[in-house]
Amino acid sequence: MKSIADIKAIREKMQGQINLRDNQDAASETRIVVGMATCGISAGARPVFNTFVDEVAARQLKNVKVTRTGCMGMCALEPIVEVHVPGEEPVTYIHVDPDKARKIVANHIVNGNVCTEYLIGDNK
Amino acid sequence: MRELALNILDICENSVKAGASLVRVSVAAADDLLTIEIADDGCGMDAEFLKRVTDPFTTTRTTRKVGMGIPLFKMAAEMAGGSFSVTSAKGVGTTVRATFVLSHIDRAPLGDLADTVVTLIGGECPSEFRFEVSVEGKGFVFDTRELKAELGGVPVSEPEVLVFVRDMIKENMIDIGGETL
Numbered sequence: 001m002k003s004i005a006d007i008k009a010i011r012e013k014m015q016g017q018i019n020l021r022d023n024q025d026a027a028s029e030t031r032i033v034v035g036m037a038t039c040g041i042s043a044g045a046r047p048v049f050n051t052f053v054d055e056v057a058a059r060q061l062k063n064v065k066v067t068r069t070g071c072m073g074m075c076a077l078e079p080i081v082e083v084h085v086p087g088e089e090p091v092t093y094i095h096v097d098p099d100k101a102r103k104i105v106a107n108h109i110v111n112g113n114v115c116t117e118y119l120i121g122d123n124k
Numbered sequence: 125m126r127e128l129a130l131n132i133l134d135i136c137e138n139s140v141k142a143g144a145s146l147v148r149v150s151v152a153a154a155d156d157l158l159t160i161e162i163a164d165d166g167c168g169m170d171a172e173f174l175k176r177v178t179d180p181f182t183t184t185r186t187t188r189k190v191g192m193g194i195p196l197f198k199m200a201a202e203m204a205g206g207s208f209s210v211t212s213a214k215g216v217g218t219t220v221r222a223t224f225v226l227s228h229i230d231r232a233p234l235g236d237l238a239d240t241v242v243t244l245i246g247g248e249c250p251s252e253f254r255f256e257v258s259v260e261g262k263g264f265v266f267d268t269r270e271l272k273a274e275l276g277g278v279p280v281s282e283p284e285v286l287v288f289v290r291d292m293i294k295e296n297m298i299d300i301g302g303e304t305l
Contacts, residue, residue, distance in 0.1 A: 001264065001299050002292040004274045010288055013277045025139060037242065038193040041134050042125050044235075049243045052291070057283035067247030070141070 017062065029063050029083040030109060032056075034096075036068035039075035044097060048079045051098040055105040064109060077120065083108060092120040127235020128160060128224070129143040131197040135162045135220050136244050138193060138284075139241060140251045141184070143220065150256045151237065153305055158206075158224040158234070164251075174212050197222055204231035226305075234305035236242025238293035241266065242286045255293075262300040281283075 002028050034040070034049045038060040045068075052066045072080055083104065084090045091114055093104060106112045125131050132149060139147040144166035152159045169177060176182045178198050181190065183191025197220070198208040205225035212218040224231045237257070244253060245268055255266040271280060271289070297303045 002295045004271050004292070005265075006292070007271070007285070010284055011275055011278050013189045014282060014284065015276070036133070036137060038134050038191070038196070042192075042196075046130060046133060046239055046243050048132050049246065050239050053242060053246060053286045057287045062281075064283075065247075066283065067281070068243065070137070099288055103293050 005095050023027050029065055030086065031082075032064065032104075032109070033065045033082040033084065034066070034068045035070070035078055035080040039070035039071055040078040040080065043075075043078035045079040047098050048081065048096050048101050050100040052081075052105065055102055055107065060108065061105075061109065074120075080120075085109070085112075094120045095116045125196050125200065126232065128158075128200060128232050129235035129237045129240040130158060131193075131200060131222075131242055132162065132237070132274070133240040134193045135197060136240075136253070139164035139166050139218070140249060141246075142168070144217065144251045146252045146254065148254045148256070150236070151302075152256075153226060153259045153302070154261070156226045158226050158231070158305065159221070160224075161219065161221045163217065163219040168214045168216050168218055169212040174210065177210055177212075178208075194220070204228040206231075230303050234302070237297060237302075238290045241293055242290045243296050245271075245282050245289065246283075246286050257297070257300065257302060259300045259302045259305065261267075264296040264300060266296075 032052050034045050046098050047067060049066065056064050056066060074080065076110050079096045081093045081096045082090055096118065104115050136149065137146055139162065142162035142164060147162065147164045150161045176196055180192055180195045201208040202220035205228045205231055208222045210218065210220050233263035241255060253268045257263055266279060
């Protein structure tokens with residue numbers, strides 16, 4: 001059975017990187033915020049959250065945080081994801097699924113091109 | 125909600141919002157009965173709110189007037205021949221307990237508990253979690269306080285840490301025969 005002690009290798013690898021990052025301005029952090037209230041969860045927010053975690057880990061993206069929030073008041077548009085890139089206006093994606101999540105990471109987070117087809121403005 | 129693990133995620137979010145410092149989740153399957161308990165030391169509810177907490181028109185959020193989390197969990201339990209209870213005291217905490225007849229045709233599957241754990245401990249989560257899972261006497265424990273001690277300052281919310289935790293819980297679930305619950 002795998003145990004928490006097995007995390008040592010990850011810890012040793014990460015500690016150096018974390019120290020480097022702590023010296024950077026916290027404002028340079030990109031945040032991916034997934035709505036995780038009852039409405040979001042029942043619409044499929046959990047696999048979306050986990051897909052973002054997988055993509056950020058697999059691509060070794062630094063300074064990208066996946067986090068969650070409560071109900072944003074637009075339950076019919078869930079799963080809703082907000083992407084905050086430093087220095088840019090926050091962007092709100094709606095009806096996100098794991099496929100769209102992967103595209104958001106590749107196009108928006110990595111390459112800086114907002115996925116306009118999933119934006120709230122065009123799809124409401 | 126298609127999985128009980130999604131209900132667990134949903135109820136745990138309530139505990140986080142209640143300012144709990146520790147949330148204890150127990151999932152136990154034995155003798156054709158599945159028992160899920162979520163106990164926190166958050167702000168708790170007064171007797172008046174507790175009385176109407178299973179009413180879908182009771183909620184603490186301000187964006188809408190409905191709150192489906194507790195009613196959906198209650199429905200899932202009662203549909204599967206089980207029982208449901210919420211006990212709470214202001215300033216002490218809240219315990220939500222649901223039981224399910226394992227072999228009942230209408231029982232929802234437990235689903236992906238590892239994904240639920242990762243979703244809860246990822247992001248900015250001020251609460252500690254302790255998960256105890258057992259199937260017919262075989263079990264495992266996952267505690268974020270133990271994880272943090274092992275991590276020595278590396279944040280739990282690091283995606284690589286989360287992926288490790290998910291794989292670990294998935295493996296442990298298979299080892300105790302819980303993946304088919």
